[in-house]
Amino acid sequence: MPEHIRNESHAEGEFAGRTALVTGAGQGIGAAVAAALAARGAHVVATDRDAHGIDELAASARGSAGTITPRVMDVTDPAAVASVVDGVVRDHAGLDILVNVAGILRSAPVAELTDADWADTFAVNTTGVFHTSRAAASHMTARGSGCIVTVASNAAGIPRTGMAAYAASKAAATMFTKCLGLEIARSGVRCNVVAPGSTDTAMQRALWPEGQSEVPPSVIAGDPETYRTGIPLGRIASPHDIADAVLFLASDRAKHITLQELYVDGGATLR
Template sequence: MPGITGRVVVVTGAGRGIGAAVARLLGRHGAQVALWDTDPVTVTEVASELDAAGVKATAVCVDVRDSAAVEAATVEVEHTLGPVDLLVNVAGMLRTGALMEFTDEEWDEIFAVNVRGVFTVSRSVAGRMARRGHGAVVTVASNAGGVPRTGMGAYAASKAASSMLTKSLGLELATQGVRCNVVSPGSTDTPMLRDMWDAAGEGATEATVRGSLDAFRVGIPLGRVGTPEQVAQAVLFLLSDQASHITLQDLYVDGGAALG
């Protein structure tokens, strides 16, 4: 894939789900991968898997909410692998519930990870890209950021914010050679979605595909839940030179669930 081989990439939330799938795919296409996550066990396992496959990879345990820790992690990666060329913001959290029942602490927590995390990492990593005059950023948001969801208002609001943050960053850094795009998955077969299915009880999987009139939610026109690898392919494209004239875009990977 042009523009990927030999490049240094940071992937946040790389210990599982979409983040791990992105790290694996970029590694297969010749990138050197820095995997960031708060879980030292899972992120080390994925990095070791990549190392065994001949990919130069390093695992860093870092909380994206902590700006000092993020800055230290960026310095560590650039010392270990070299200047970072590509960034994928995947780290995020999902907390469901009616907005009127959300506590201040729950609201602050989801925004700290999903919005502040994108800000702190992008400021540290993309700031260096801008000074060097080239780079690409992809933030993994959600189709919920563009479609209202009952029981997911806080998550939807945080993902809408992370999407607009990324596009605004792309506008500010365009003249410095840094492209910034968003990939917005729909329901994707990840541990986070399976946790939500478990909490919802029997029939939750089928309901996701079928939709729910009571929840004002359409189903998935393609008739299936997405996979992390399908989302990773969209990320790969937007990072690559094949997308060299694409910036400020939000690509939905949701089987048509958002109807556009």
């Protein structure tokens, strides 16, 4: 059984009859979110700009309470996003849940950041959230229900050395999601943010020393040289930890929660 699939029979059916669109679903947190939604009965449209990961995800989810349909989509292309969202609404008679997970990380000190690094980071992490949320919100407000969850980062709320572009893009996506949520709250649509800390994904492992397979001690204990606190709970998150928070905010259990930012970082930001 693939790592992003796990048995969730106790929650089966929680999202039965609902349609969800998940961006960045080819791996990591996005794959975990898509699989968890399908396990609970949702019809999930899993999108990524690379077909391989979402095709594998759809195949591995066969037999779930819900379904996963892969769709290649680049969140930086507004026409492509609008086409996919319109297709989901047409094929499934609506869109109930949007989860913005697609993101990239270009880490470097500001003096070494290129114009392309900055532009590419914002194109995916911020403008991509704008494209998908705008398209989804227009349908959700028309029908008077729905929810949008943006997966940002705890770096959006605390300075990080070498991560200025990433942190700034996630901070922008966070505030955009809250502003959108304020604008459309009276239409019955909720918008919230999940802010993960260090999570065991390909993006996180790319920050480790080359060839490192275990979590570097500094990730858990902190690193005074980079002004980084440790993780009080003593471990990094799994993608499932983040998916659980996303699913709570997307569920009826959170039906009176909007404009909120939920940190899932083991206490790393001391918030």
